[in-house]
Amino acid sequence: MRAKVSIIGAGMTGATTAHWLAELEIADIVLIDVVDGLAQGKALDLQQAMPVIGKDVRIAGGTEYELTENSDVVVITAGLPRKPGMSRDDLLAANAEIVRQAAMNTLKYSPNAIYIVLTNPLDVMTYLTMKVTGLPPHRVFGQAGILDSTRMATFVAEELGVSVENVHCYVLGGHGDEMVPLTHISNVAGIPLDQILPAERLDAIVERTRKGGGEIVSLLKMGSAFYAPGVAVAKMVEAVIRDKHLIAPVSAYLQGEYDLHDIYFGVAAQLGRNGIEKVLEYPLTQNEKQALKVSAAIVAENIAKLKL
Ligand code: APR
Numbered sequence: 001m002r003a004k005v006s007i008i009g010a011g012m013t014g015a016t017t018a019h020w021l022a023e024l025e026i027a028d029i030v031l032i033d034v035v036d037g038l039a040q041g042k043a044l045d046l047q048q049a050m051p052v053i054g055k056d057v058r059i060a061g062g063t064e065y066e067l068t069e070n071s072d073v074v075v076i077t078a079g080l081p082r083k084p085g086m087s088r089d090d091l092l093a094a095n096a097e098i099v100r101q102a103a104m105n106t107l108k109y110s111p112n113a114i115y116i117v118l119t120n121p122l123d124v125m126t127y128l129t130m131k132v133t134g135l136p137p138h139r140v141f142g143q144a145g146i147l148d149s150t151r152m153a154t155f156v157a158e159e160l161g162v163s164v165e166n167v168h169c170y171v172l173g174g175h176g177d178e179m180v181p182l183t184h185i186s187n188v189a190g191i192p193l194d195q196i197l198p199a200e201r202l203d204a205i206v207e208r209t210r211k212g213g214g215e216i217v218s219l220l221k222m223g224s225a226f227y228a229p230g231v232a233v234a235k236m237v238e239a240v241i242r243d244k245h246l247i248a249p250v251s252a253y254l255q256g257e258y259d260l261h262d263i264y265f266g267v268a269a270q271l272g273r274n275g276i277e278k279v280l281e282y283p284l285t286q287n288e289k290q291a292l293k294v295s296a297a298i299v300a301e302n303i304a305k306l307k308l
Contacts, residue, residue, distance in 0.1 A: 002058075003027035003241045006068035006110070008102040009078030010039035010061060012223055013118055016230030017075060017237075018046055022057045024234060026241050030068050031061035032102075034078070039063065071110040073237050076102045076129060079119035081224040082217050088120040088176055089302055095119050096128055096306060103129045114240050114275045115140040118233055120224075122175040123251050124302045126264040130253060131308045137253030138276040144175030145249025145266040146232035147225075151212035152181050155205045159197065162188060169193075170249055170282070171209060172266045173295035179266065180291045181206045185282050236271060243273035252276050258284075260296050263303065 005021060007014045010033035018029050029046075031039040043061025050057055060067055068074065079095035082088060099119050106113065115135065117126040126142030133140065148171035157164045166189045173180035183202055184192045193202060208215070216225040239246035252269045254260040257279045268280040284292070 003072045005073045006030040006071040007075045008032045010042050012226035013229050014077040015042045016226045017233045020231045020234035025055040028058040065105040068106050069109040071113045074106045074113045075116045077118040078102045084218050091120050099125045100132050103133050107133045116236050117142040123264040123299045126251050127303050142251030143233045144251050147229050149249050152209040173292050174299040177210050178295040181209045239271040245270055245272045252279055
């Protein structure tokens with residue numbers, strides 16, 4: 001039987017995730033959106049692209065959650081994106097209600113699904129999804145780290161004039177401007193970044209990575225990034241459906257790792273058919289440990305605002 005992935009929110013990130021996923025030809029896809037006709041229209045358009053690329057994927061869309069029945073993976077992208085001048089945390093109140101609805105409405109039809117959250121503020125919305133569904137934490141996780149890491153890798157590859165295939169970056173922490181790009185674990189063909197790049201160039205790349213989402217928001221002026229977030233989600237869905245045991249930076253529930261408890265936070269984790277199989281702990285410098293603490297405090301403060 002073919003796998004099934006339902007994407008809640010057929011806006012920029014939801015539709016783009018569907019696009020990347022369809023190319024992978026690993027699952028049938030359902031798009032759901034609260035706006036009448038939007039998900040149905042985009043699904044039909046994407047379906048009609050399949051003969052061109054020769055992919056046998058069924059794509060459906062609508063407003064009714066019945067369509068999501070028996071999904072293997074549910075992706076939640078419903079919610080408001082940022083406008084210039086807004087932080088991701090400014091979205092908290094509005095998006096909490098939307099994510100709560102999306103989580104509960106899908107759980108009814110797919111009690112065995114793995115949940116991947118993309119709505120911001122990411123770590124907080126992922127925590128909310130785990131709590132309201134009551135699912136075990138390994139079945140609920142968030143996409144942020146692949147995106148932040150691919151942004152960093154883009155800047156490093158450009159700076160050094162090397163192939164993106166040679167660059168391996170790891171960004172940990174909350175998905176906000178306090179995220180923690182690791183400069184001695186990230187590497188180019190195995191050589192740590194802090195041994196290749198002069199300190200001031202590396203600092204500039206770290207800073208641009210942290211503000212990477214904001215840079216795009218200020219260019220677009222009416223929404224946030226969608227290509228890179230979409231492909232990052234598709235990568236995670238693929239890891240689950242193909243049971244790849246892929247190690248990737250994701251927002252995972254921590255129970256003592258990095259001395260953090262009861263929080264969703266960006267760490268490297270192994271992903272397979274049952275969701276998160278294990279969380280990896282990197283040896284960190286004192287500065288990195290301190291930076292993670294600062295980032296975790298911000299996420300924890302926002303989780304507390306949910307009053308769960
Ligand atoms: N149920 C289903 N869909 C909803 C609901 C709801 N209750 N509320 C809003 N939506 C839909 C909107 O109709 C819209 O089509 O969510 C979609 C969001 O799409 P965009 O506005 O294009 O936003 P997008 O760029 O996709 O970002 C969505 O992901 O990356 C994060 O920060 C981003 O929080 C934002 C989310």
